[in-house]
Amino acid sequence: MPNVLVTHADEPLGRRIVKLLWHDERVGRLFAVGAGPPPRAFERFRIGAPPRLHYERVDLARHRPVADLFRSKRLRDAAIDSVIHVPEHAARQNRPVVARVPGRTAEARLVLQHALESGSIGSLVALGSACVYRLAPGNANRLHESSELDLDPDVPPELRSWIDCDMLFHGEIGSARLRLVLLRVPTVVASGGYVYLRPGFEGRAGPRLRAAGFDPLCALISDKDVARAAQAALHAETPGVFNVAGHETVPLSVLGRWTRRPCVPVPGPLLGGLNRVAGRLGPGRFRDLLDGPHLRYGFTLDVREAERVLGFRPRYRVGLARAGDGLMRLEAVPA
Numbered sequence: 001m002p003n004v005l006v007t008h009a010d011e012p013l014g015r016r017i018v019k020l021l022w023h024d025e026r027v028g029r030l031f032a033v034g035a036g037p038p039p040r041a042f043e044r045f046r047i048g049a050p051p052r053l054h055y056e057r058v059d060l061a062r063h064r065p066v067a068d069l070f071r072s073k074r075l076r077d078a079a080i081d082s083v084i085h086v087p088e089h090a091a092r093q094n095r096p097v098v099a100r101v102p103g104r105t106a107e108a109r110l111v112l113q114h115a116l117e118s119g120s121i122g123s124l125v126a127l128g129s130a131c132v133y134r135l136a137p138g139n140a141n142r143l144h145e146s147s148e149l150d151l152d153p154d155v156p157p158e159l160r161s162w163i164d165c166d167m168l169f170h171g172e173i174g175s176a177r178l179r180l181v182l183l184r185v186p187t188v189v190a191s192g193g194y195v196y197l198r199p200g201f202e203g204r205a206g207p208r209l210r211a212a213g214f215d216p217l218c219a220l221i222s223d224k225d226v227a228r229a230a231q232a233a234l235h236a237e238t239p240g241v242f243n244v245a246g247h248e249t250v251p252l253s254v255l256g257r258w259t260r261r262p263c264v265p266v267p268g269p270l271l272g273g274l275n276r277v278a279g280r281l282g283p284g285r286f287r288d289l290l291d292g293p294h295l296r297y298g299f300t301l302d303v304r305e306a307e308r309v310l311g312f313r314p315r316y317r318v319g320l321a322r323a324g325d326g327l328m329r330l331e332a333v334p335a
Helices: 012-022 040-046 063-070 073-077 103-117 157-170 223-235 252-258 268-280 304-310
Strands: 004-006 030-034 053-057 082-085 123-129 141-143 179-185 187-190 194-196 208-211 217-222 240-243 249-251 263-266 299-301 316-322 328-334
Touching (some): 012 040, 012 223, 082 103, 123 157, 187 328, 223 328, 249 252, 252 263
Parallel strands (some): 004 082, 179 240, 208 263
């Protein structure tokens, strides 16, 4: 019975994973960490129950707090032997830190390092992005786990951070010290039109710019299925890289309209100039102007390996429901 540490448990995907594991009789203690205060839902989990869930505030992009966490008596007392690493994906996503290293990359490096050095942690499940693959022009990209990554030095910084994290985790698969599972996830859609783990599309609502003449096909997955995939990877015995995805694919323009992020077509040369100006303004500025292959070319994912090894099949579809204000919003419904 694993005892599990979940990172960024105060953010939407982390909260959903903690909730799913809380109701999983095959899971023992839960040690949740995040940058902010504990979610109110966690208090409801603990009412009238044994002290099975513990929450702490930790800055996962800084070496000292992460080292103190993994070496702490609290973690030893909880007998934590597994980690589910959820990348930062909400308000403070990808904030720059020391030496201009993106927060997402720094966190992945530190969590992996201390999991490897720990004497008790034997399993690590990491969520990554399926946008790391190299895409050929068009929408005919059918990607499997051995497909080539986009290692072009000119990829946008936001995408580069996802690729760096992917390579960090991928490099330790097969380690005798740690069973590592990397889940490559496409655009994650939550109820209300929220979008996660999609370079250039996360964060606040509002217009996005895309090159005129391109409307790439987007693979989707529900946030509920992301939690189920992490749960399946936790209980699996085999390490590896696995694509996971839902049933739907939609054009970027349709996804933008549904999520209140309308995609405005802009001539390619003008968009390139805007990106160069944004690059000179420094990291973290105007990241919505990204003009990479993932905003030009579409793809779908081959998910047969996740089904065969992890036993994961998507259970939810992403559809439309009418919200209280009468407007249509995205909603995850059972398939």
